[in-house]
Amino acid sequence: MIREAEAKEYAKDLEVLLAETDEILANTEQNLVLLEKAPSDSALLQELFRAMHTLKGGAATLGLEEAVSVCHGMETVLDEVRTGQRSVTSEMMNGLFKVLDWLKDWRNAIGEGAEGPPASGILPVVEALQICPSPSEGPQSNVPLKWPETCEKLPAKGAAGALTASLEALVSQGNPVYVLTVRFRTDAPLLSVRCFQVLTLVEEVAEVAGSSPSLEDIENDKASDALTLYVVGEKESEQAQRIAATVQDVVEVSVRRYTVNTTIAGASSPDKKPEIRVEKTALGKTVRVDVALLDSLMNMVGELVIDRTRLSQIAARLMSNSETAAVGSEISSLASHLQRTSSELQDGLMRARLLPLKSIVGKFPRMVRDLSRRCGKETVFSMTGESTEMDRTVLEAIDDPLIHLLRNAVDHGIEMPDERERLGKPKAGNIRLSAWYEDNQILVRVEDDGAGMDPERIRRTAVKKGLITEEASRKLSEQEICELVFLPGLSTASETTEVSGRGVGMDVARQNLERVNGRIELWTRPGEGTQVTLRLPLTLSIMRALLVKCADEVYAIPTSSVEEIFSLKDQSIGSVRGKQAMKVRDRIVPLVSLKGVLSDSPWQRDGSRYALLTRTQAQPVALGVEELLGEEEIVVKELRGLLSRVRGVAGATILAEGDPAVILDINRIL
Known part of the structure; x- marks a missing residue:
């Protein structure tokens, strides 16, 4: 029983250590990149030293001696640099990065229940960094954190x-x-x-x-x-x-x-009662909460949102009758109070699910640095808006896309140093990652001042790989041609490298964004550079949706996918290349009916009274619907099993009347 309790306590301590280690290693990686650019920054050196010291202490408390010795080595060399005994060199930085990579592997291993890599694998690097100075080098040397093998014990003199x-x-x-x-x-x-x-x-x-x-x-x-x-x-x-x-x-x-009258530490005077010292424990202001618990609480709040809407409708019906108006008024007042309370609870839980962008971007400076060196290029990488917060699920969904975009910026975007100088550009190319809020969305942008995209080269590659016909490619605008890069398997790289060129990046990026109701936008100009912007929702659990009716069924369409609404009786509908289209001010957009899309039947004017101007990944499309039921705040319910694989279905919701409704994914159905 005691061993079981000790095992649980150890597991709990290990979980805390892993969480702290993730934060320490992420910050250390980012700070090492900064140190390479500013080797004399004392604040950076102090922060790096403190991070290794903290990690060493945490590992030592759990008896993880391999990590203790490695952290001690990092700590020693950083201490020598911060005290002016040594200078930062490129060889030192490469060695420190290798040691950091070992610590990452160690953390991943113990997180999976393994023992972790042996320290012997990194010892040659440790020795090259000369992180083990002898005691003769001065009183600043640290004593190794280990118990001596033999020690003559003193007689116990606790009394x-x-x-x-x-x-x-x-x-x-x-x-x-x-x-x-x-x-x-x-x-x-x-x-x-x-x-x-x-x-x-x-x-x-x-x-x-x-x-x-x-x-x-x-x-x-x-x-x-x-x-x-x-x-x-x-x-x-x-x-x-x-x-x-x-x-x-x-x-x-x-x-x-010492004299005979000296009071022994720990001894009490017979004439004086010992002072009892009680220190107040300083509790942390934050606690770690399991994401599953937050998801469960958010689902409960979702039910409250549904109930408060139903309560408001019941109150409205009661107030419409003079005999029940008084009761309806009381229920309406109660519904208003419930709305305020549930809204505050909903906002609080949504904030609890938010994480700053810096939670995932800390590794990017190191990644760009390493990729640039591997490609023989010079780059300056900058980030703004790292404090922008978003839902945890959204953050996880954009991690891989951002990696793909940054890889492409280094490998395909930025030119070689000699080529940039020949073009009159700075030798080092600029790559920038930025994030900000805009309306009810979050925008994350990756941009570079490199070569940009070549529309003609993209067109020829798409035709060669059979992704589009020659005739169809000739009818596309330059912007539409550039957006062909989102097709699976399209890559214009002349050869496959370790960095990119396999054609598996941009299509994956778009798919990841579609899963969280986001979209990706591309701007490029040959010789000037490329901008890729990710448009993301603030939250996934609750959203504003437009309720529409089609064939006696109610569907929910996220309002973020709808730009404008038109009455079809006021619009002229024509045919372009054999397909229905309508004119929206100065542009012609395709027109399809929701009924036709869902049943694979051709467009029919009958029944569709309104057109929703939607923005898909490729181009704007007008979607015809029979009836508009209004806008409502809905709770997104995740679909499981076979339903989760139905194309064009983003989820489901329960309407105020208690009826279910399908949430449509416009990007997938059009």
Whole structure:
């Protein structure tokens, strides 16, 4: 039972360590990239040093010695740089990045329940960085975090009275005794280890008559931020003071002569009651919550949203009758209060699901750096709007697309340095990632000042690969040709490289965005560069939708997919290349009916009274519907099993009347 409890406690501690490690490694990677550009930035060096120190302490508490030794190596070299003993070189940076990669592999392994890679695999890099200075190099050296294999134990002198008698006997025999007080940082991890290090080192140069806390207490992890040693000999006490100061986390070392009237640390005076010191525990202001719990709570709030709408409708019906108007008024007031409360609860839960963009972009500076070097190019990568928050699911969906876009920017967009100079451009190409809010959407953009896209080359490649006919390709505009890059398997790269060129990037990016009701927009100009913009919803759980009727069935269409609504009786409908179309101001857009799309039947004017101007990935399309039922806030219900694979269905919802309705994915059905 005890072992089971210990195992649960260990698993809990490991979970906390993994979460902290993810944050530490992400920040460290980003800071190492910055350090390469600003090697003398003291604040950066201090933050990097502190990160490795924190990770080392966390790993040590769980006995993960492999990571402790590697972190100690990183910590040592960073300490030498920040204290001016060494300078940052490109070789050092490459070595630090390799060590960081080892730490990533280690974290992934222990997260999966494995032991992790052996430190021996990274030791050659550690040795090349010279992260193990000998003690002779000065008192700044850190003592290794390990227990000595052999140690002569002191007699347990936990009882203050017994220790006092022993010390008085030494003094009476003419032996000078000194009180060595060592204070550690109050927030230092592994205080028991630090105390043992001091005690062991001091014993090498002096006789230690006793300690407080005792050796037994130290070994039982009952240490505090202060250690008192009783050292025999004046010269020995001076040596002990100097050597104790070299131990990590020590902030103060003091020495004073012991006399028979000296109060032993931990002893209580018979005339004075011991002071009871109670420190208030500082609790964190944040807690970690399982995402599954947030999803469950959001579903419950969704039910509340449905109930409050139904309650409002019931109140409206009651108020329309003079006999029940009073009851209807009370219910209406209750519904209004429920609406305010549920809206606040809904907003709070939605905010709890939000994560900043910086949660996933921390790895991008390193990635762009490595890709640029591999391609022989020079780039300057910048990011803005990293604090922009979005739903966790949306954030996960754009991770891979952003990786593809940045790879393309480096491999296909930015020219070689000599070519850029020949064109009158700066030798280093600019790649920028930015994010911001716009209306009820989040926009994330990747742009570069590279070569841009060649429409003619894209057209020829699409025809050659059979993705479009020669005749059809000749009818497309330059913008429409460039958007052919979103077709599966289209790549204009002359050869496949490790970076890109397999034609599996842009189509995957679009599919990922469609799954979260987002869309991707492309702008490019030969010789000037390329912009790819991701338009994303603020949340996926609750959305505004337009309810329409088709063949006596109600469907929900996200309002983010609808630009305008027209009455078909006021529009002239014609035929372009054998297909129905309508004129919207100065442009001609295809016209299809929802009934026809769902049943694969040709367009029929009868029944469709309204046209919704929708924006698909390719072009605007007018969608004919029979009836508009209004706009409503709906709760998105995820479909499972076979229904989840139905093309054009984004989910389902329960309407205020209690009836189900299908949520349509405009990008998939048109």
